[in-house]
Amino acid sequence: MEPDLFTAAAEDRQEKDPAGSPLAVRMRPRTLDEVVGQQHLLRPGAPLRRLVGEGAGGPAGASSVILWGPPGTGKTTLAYxxxxxxxxxxxxxxxxxxxxxxxxAVIDGARRASGGYGKETVLFLDEIHRFSKAQQDSLLPAVENRWVTLVAATTENPYFSIISPLLSRSLLLTLEPLTDDDLRSLLRRAVGDERGLGGAVRLPEDAEAHLLRIAGGDARRALTALEAGAGSAIARGEQEVSLRTLEESVDRAAVTYDRDGDQHYDVASALIKSIRGSDVDAALHYLARMIEAGEDPRFIARRLMISASEDIGMADPTALQTAVAAAQAVALIGFPEARIALGQATVALALAPKSNAAYLAIDAALADVRAGHAGPVPPHLRDGHYKGAQKLGHARGYVYPHDVPGGIAQQQYAPDAVRGRRYYEPTRYGAEARYADVLERVRERLGRGGAPEGDGDSAGAADPAGDSGRQSGT
Structure with a gap:
């Protein structure tokens, strides 16, 4: 009936036999200074400092705190x-x-502990978004009367998942994903600290890098994997947690991939070239390698959007919509679910008909402009809305296409320097075949049928077989 007695007994057992607790529990910070990451909440005068009575402002006075952030960012740790x-x-x-x-039951126990022992209670409620409105309502009396200090954790947007009365009585703190530097600091502390592995084994750089990749910003996952690897190494009498031992212990192969080096660009290039070559299976393989190696999903999404325009273009204009939708899904849901949207977009792009005609067209037009082939805008196309435009002859003689049968007015649109130059030459692949037929009829109506004018120097200004550069990874 007294939950505090059971809690005290459990803590007493943990202090007497710390080795019997998981590494993640043993390395749980005891003070705010030991917490890694979340510096925006831990700087002097920040909300958490004031909550525990530090700083000139004293206690923050909040009877409820809501911690919102992804898994493994320290919500339980901060409550403790x-x-x-x-x-x-x-x-x-x-x-x-x-x-x-x-x-x-906890609230009743807190009231008894406060009245009988003078001991206040912190109630940590994990996954509060899973409580119904009625269940959340049951917390309000305890929060309003300060029978407990409620620290609630959620991975979902609290403005959608937590009732307004509870939100209005709470201090909302947003936790950020842990960086590689945060996790690296935590792992090295766990290896050397007496509460952790106590220096029993070493952690080489390649094994540490693998732990950072598979952790995905989750401190608990990183420490659990380290504990498994260290246990295997110690059992074998090894002095270090080798990459091979770690791979066997966590059943995750290390992917050779440097997010800042050659592998980053090589694998990204292979992904795009596989999509361009319509090999959907190879494209999915390289996508999987990037995901498994911890590549930024936003980088992958950007590559797919570029490919949709560069390699598919007008052969399937919906490809770009698919790639953009995948990028939006990545931004909204993140990993691990974002892998599904990225996979769908990769499949769609790989199997789509291919055309680089639009890509070649804009590069050919740019080549002309950069070569100085521009010239003044024809007078009849210039802005004629301002006072004095008519005196200058601007917009005079312009034929409004909507007033012409068929909606196409035969008049000069391009400057004299590039008049008659053809940049866009559609293929006969996919939907672009229809656009090719339309373009042929349009050019006839514009009086531009037959062979293109000009010397053709700008045609093919972009090399269809060439890469778009190391910077883009293709």
Whole structure:
């Protein structure tokens, strides 16, 4: 009936036998200074500092705190540190396995502990977004009367998943994903700290890099994988957690991939060239390598959008829409689910008909402009809306296409320097075959049928077989 007694007993066992606890638990920070990452919440005077009574401002005075962020960013850790720093009981519940009955039991226990022992309680409620509105309502009396300090954690937008009365009584803190530097610091501390591995093994750079990749910004996942690898190494009598031992322990092969080096560009190039070559299976292989290596999904999405215009173009104009939709999905949902949208877009682009005609067209037009083939805009196309434009002859003689049967007015549009120059030469692949027929009829109506005018120097200004440069990874 007294949850604080069970909690105290569990903590006593952990102190007597720390080696029996998981590494992630043993390395749980005891003070805010030991927390890695989240510096925007931990600088002097920041909300968490004030919450535990640090700084000139004193305690923040909030009776409820909502921590919003992705998994493994330290939500449980911060709740525990708050309880330790304020010398309060710490009780943890999960909204997945608990309901109103369990919440009320904790609240009743908190009221007894406060009245009988003078001990206040921190209630950490994980996955609060899984509670229904009625279940969240049951927390309000305890929050309003400060029977508990509620620290609730959620991975979903609290403005959509948490009731307004609870939000209005809470301090909302947004946690950022941990960086590689944050996780590297944590891993090295775990290897050397007596609470962790105590220097029993070393962690080489290649094994450390693999841990950073598979962690995906999740501190708990990184420490769990390190513990598995270290356990195997120690059992074998090895002095270090080798990459091979780590791969065997976590059942994840290390992908040879440097996000800032040759592999980054080589694999990205192979992905785009496989899409261009319509080999969907090879394209998916390279996509998987990039995902598994921890490549930024936004970089992948950008490559796909470029490919949709450069290699598919008007052969399937919807390809760009598909790639843009995938990029938006990546921004909204992130990994791991974003892999599905990226995979769908990769399949669609690889199997789409291919044409680089639009890509060649804009580069040919740019080549003319850069070569000085521009010239003044024909007078009848110039702006005629301002006072005095008519005196200058601007817009005089312009034929409004909507007033002409067929909607195409036979008049000069291009400057004299490039008059008659053809940049866009459509293929007969996919949907572009229809556009080729349309373009032929349009040019006839414009009086530009037959062979193109000009010497053709700008035609083929872009090399269809060439790469678009190392910077783009293609």
């Amino acid at each position: 540190v708050v309880s330790q720093a304020t010398n309060k009981r710490f009780v943890e519940l999960s909204a997945i396995t608990s309901g109103v009955k369990e919440v009320r």
